[in-house]
Amino acid sequence: MRLSGVFAPIPTPFDESDRVDLVRLRKAIARWMTGPLTGLVVLGSNGEAVLIDDDEADRVITTAREAIPTDRPFIVGTGRESTQATVRATKRAADHGADAVLVRTPGFFKGQMTTDVFVRHYTTVADASPVPVLLYNFTALTGVNLPVAAVSRLATHPNIIGLKESGGDIATVSELVSSTPADFNVLAGSAATFYAALCVGAVGGVLALSAVLPEPCKRLFELTGAGCHDEALAMHRQLMPMARLLGSAYGVPGLKAALNLLGYDVGVPRPPLTPLPEAGVAALREALAQFEVIPA
Amino acid sequence: MRLSGVFAPIPTPFDESDRVDLVRLRKAIARWMTGPLTGLVVLGSNGEAVLIDDDEADRVITTAREAIPTDRPFIVGTGRESTQATVRATKRAADHGADAVLVRTPGFFKGQMTTDVFVRHYTTVADASPVPVLLYNFTALTGVNLPVAAVSRLATHPNIIGLKESGGDIATVSELVSSTPADFNVLAGSAATFYAALCVGAVGGVLALSAVLPEPCKRLFELTGAGCHDEALAMHRQLMPMARLLGSAYGVPGLKAALNLLGYDVGVPRPPLTPLPEAGVAALREALAQFEVIPA
Amino acid sequence: MRLSGVFAPIPTPFDESDRVDLVRLRKAIARWMTGPLTGLVVLGSNGEAVLIDDDEADRVITTAREAIPTDRPFIVGTGRESTQATVRATKRAADHGADAVLVRTPGFFKGQMTTDVFVRHYTTVADASPVPVLLYNFTALTGVNLPVAAVSRLATHPNIIGLKESGGDIATVSELVSSTPADFNVLAGSAATFYAALCVGAVGGVLALSAVLPEPCKRLFELTGAGCHDEALAMHRQLMPMARLLGSAYGVPGLKAALNLLGYDVGVPRPPLTPLPEAGVAALREALAQFEVIPA
Amino acid sequence: MRLSGVFAPIPTPFDESDRVDLVRLRKAIARWMTGPLTGLVVLGSNGEAVLIDDDEADRVITTAREAIPTDRPFIVGTGRESTQATVRATKRAADHGADAVLVRTPGFFKGQMTTDVFVRHYTTVADASPVPVLLYNFTALTGVNLPVAAVSRLATHPNIIGLKESGGDIATVSELVSSTPADFNVLAGSAATFYAALCVGAVGGVLALSAVLPEPCKRLFELTGAGCHDEALAMHRQLMPMARLLGSAYGVPGLKAALNLLGYDVGVPRPPLTPLPEAGVAALREALAQFEVIPA
Secondary structure (H helix, E strand, O other): OOOOEEEEEOOOOEOOOOOEOHHHHHHHHHHHOOOOOOEEEEOOHHHOHHHOOHHHHHHHHHHHHHHOOOOOOEEEEOOOOOHHHHHHHHHHHHHOOOOEEEEEOOOOOHHHOOHHHHHHHHHHHHHHOOOOEEEEEOHHHHOOOOOHHHHHHHOOOOOEEEEEEOOOEHHHHHHHHHOOOOOOEEEEOOHHHHHHHHHOOOOEEEOHHHHHOHHHHHHHHHHHHOOOHHHHHHHHHHHHHHHHHHHHHOHHHHHHHHHHHOOOOOEOOOOOOOOOOHHHHHHHHHHHHOOOOOOO | OOOOEEEEEOOOOEOOOOOEOHHHHHHHHHHHOOOOOOEEEEOOHHHOHHHOOHHHHHHHHHHHHHHOOOOOOEEEEOOOOOHHHHHHHHHHHHHOOOOEEEEEOOOOOHHHOOHHHHHHHHHHHHHHOOOOEEEEEOHHHHOOOOOHHHHHHHOOOOOEEEEEEOOOEHHHHHHHHHOOOOOOEEEEOOHHHHHHHHHOOOOEEEOHHHHHOHHHHHHHHHHHHOOOHHHHHHHHHHHHHHHHHHHHHOHHHHHHHHHHHOOOOOEOOOOOOOOOOHHHHHHHHHHHHOOOOOOO | OOOOEEEEEOOOOEOOOOOEOHHHHHHHHHHHOOOOOOEEEEOOHHHOHHHOOHHHHHHHHHHHHHHOOOOOOEEEEOOOOOHHHHHHHHHHHHHOOOOEEEEEOOOOOHHHOOHHHHHHHHHHHHHHOOOOEEEEEOHHHHOOOOOHHHHHHHOOOOOEEEEEEOOOEHHHHHHHHHOOOOOOEEEEOOHHHHHHHHHOOOOEEEOHHHHHOHHHHHHHHHHHHOOOHHHHHHHHHHHHHHHHHHHHHOHHHHHHHHHHHOOOOOEOOOOOOOOOOHHHHHHHHHHHHOOOOOOO | OOOOEEEEEOOOOEOOOOOEOHHHHHHHHHHHOOOOOOEEEEOOHHHOHHHOOHHHHHHHHHHHHHHOOOOOOEEEEOOOOOHHHHHHHHHHHHHOOOOEEEEEOOOOOHHHOOHHHHHHHHHHHHHHOOOOEEEEEOHHHHOOOOOHHHHHHHOOOOOEEEEEEOOOEHHHHHHHHHOOOOOOEEEEOOHHHHHHHHHOOOOEEEOHHHHHOHHHHHHHHHHHHOOOHHHHHHHHHHHHHHHHHHHHHOHHHHHHHHHHHOOOOOEOOOOOOOOOOHHHHHHHHHHHHOOOOOOO
């Protein structure tokens, strides 16, 4: 299974009563499916997965599956803190139609998360999973790091097909590519590092920005693949301000606010998260202006 | 509700098939109840709460409630990442007999966890909780800090009665005491800082070490309260090596290993956690030797 | 050599042309010498030692030596990045009258600063020093930590008499006391942790606050020594706000501003440091008001 | 002044008595000058500048100047903690023949190092410097970060011509390029990030690795410039293991050991640094083997 391209980690809409809103979800996916995105990720960190319970997750997956054509990879985030809960969530996601799962590192017991522990955890999950598994390292949020050495060992598992690396250290991305087999899918986890990651051998990205600006993100991917580095770099530079706003600056509230500006209607974040303050919305509006995507 | 004294955050026993073992739990609690502990905390971080699902949690709470006399405070950890899940867990804990709840800060979306967000989250939980609420700050595990300014604001809520602070910065503990009302219960979260925390005005501690060595921990508390600082300091020093081993060094696997050495029979940690390696067990055995508590 | 008591790490005055001002230095020391301070430290971090060249340092030491009676310990900061520069600075300080030297850890090459490297560095310095040596760990500024294990080994050197620990982790202070001989002088490095450090066995402190408020700091020390913990804790609490302002909040610019408010006339910080902004001066004035020390 | 290309930050040789060895320095430079390096940096962090006094620095600069042809840029590190010492060191370097200076951020008083403070410091230095100034950000060693906003403001100063950025976050490198004028020289500070930095618009690198392997590093630069990304990526990958060893892993002791293996004879590091342990030397020897550069 090759995961080359641009994947959007979409948010989960909530309604005014803090309930998952499947109608809004279906409509937003339908709109994304009119564009060039390679595939979608639901229930990732941008999907507020840690704020959603198992029943809600089932319904989100089922709804998304129906809305996504089978020729576009449909990936579901299923990482949990315990190995057994991760296995259960993975099986449920597969039962409900996931093409692959994206499994965030457990990270609560930081002192105990050694390379051996990670290898055992992911091996158990991959052994049990009916669908291919993507590793997921997001140190800035989890507080733990999945070492290159662990990835290198896990990459030989037949059911582990790739990794999303959300860190910005480009030498690490390069080492992840070098220390895994050629068909192992290393995916960039942030738009700000996407172009450089492609340069050092990543095959794609899971980019919040691509939910907001699918065409430019996909174009950046294609330009790089075609060896048009000057145009790719120009596109990268044009995208950087929005990439930064959606990344460390505004997070999930920023992603939802940007999508709402564009008419996607994805509602508000779930508490304790709060909607982006108006000053942030204004900054997003300004940064989006040059792309001529905001409806009049 | 005054929470002055020594509270043991007890582990959750699992059996050989990675299931919660209520029989072992009941027996272990019965043994603790023969000693001087002020009260117990179940489903805290040492209870591996993040690895346990809601149904298991209900059974742990019910079992513990039956085993703990009503004159000893029975506290249940109910912190979740979302506000609504925290409220639900809190209500269930109260329904199943908790005297108070200990609510860890949410921490996944680190960039968004401002003072205002924490105040809103805890206010919603405390408003909805049928039982008193304890705040819980454990920066080393959550990666976020509950600022003194947030605690100071929350301490005026009639249903928020105290805080467990697990950090070792003693000036912060002192400021927490100074910036909250006199009847607000500031509890130390680690045995290594317990004595100093009492010196600057904390009224007790939630100490993993006290599950292993209840008598010495309680004696340290009493000596300090009686103004016997020389004896208290001597007891503190005697406890430090074990405090360090159970704290940053060995974590939950260490706590379970130590208790098993003493005959408590609390089983193994839940994966991805693994049992303490033999070298660690040997170190615990040696550190425990001077207390003459290991059965022959 | 026993270093029990309260030591003020005094700032180095600069004049309007960014030159060391020895007249101001002499006058300020004379005023401190009318009070209860146990001794003084010059050219520590609060003395802006890293901003001062060797010739200036010689003149500061000579001037201070003349102004300090021989019955009060006169300590000079001589830590440098290279071992040989530290030895040279130490010998010069001794030649110019230092009673002891305070040697900050080297810290530029962070990856190489192992326990063995620290032990070798300090052993070389202590072997060569004509006067007793104090270790100095200030992780927040140097970015490296002098481990308890290194201190424990170095404490057996006949010419290493103690340690200034500027970190706030009280368990570490306790371990430093426990793992060194009874006559090894563990000194707290910040006023905010001073009282708790005394409780766990420190014998004194090197406190910027004590340059500003010598009497209350000395009183806190004496009350603790006399076992009057209630009064000591009350004094600690009264001092905390000023301790925080002079510590992490305002640094050297804050110390100079506070002293200038009290009429010490210690000039401005050396660039790149800048004088404390007026809002900070106002906060200091307000915090000092309750001590009735500001001249009318 | 355009600084496009590959610059080697060379080490400073010390003899068996811990003295600067100018004979070894001259010989090593002569050998480097037979190769393709664009220019040299002396007294940078790899030159152990923080371990060297001012008189030694003068002699190193004079000796290097004589050994380096005037058509290759000769850059001298002159960053100090105080602004006035930095100005003095900069003027001395210019007097002794430096073509440009590389000025590391001051970093001791971490809490006070704001954007405004950095702008004032560098402006004063650049105003006073007879030669062009390069900014230098090395957060991993200094513990402070020179923000993009500060660089953007400083880049308009007519005497500030560029920046060495040693961090590995590629999005930051990209932003540094985007937020400075087209003729501002952004240089990568580590070989592990060099190729990706070139991809996002850096014009060259100051690479410890290029002292050891000048030809491959220069070739990587030229391939990228020529748009031969496949060959460039292959060269990058071949260089990564050595880049990692010389970077975070072994530091200055590693650089000296590698050069000694190749016959450069640069002596040992200055204490407290110690020579690389034999296991490290063996790892370097193995990593160098594929380049066929070690003399038989």
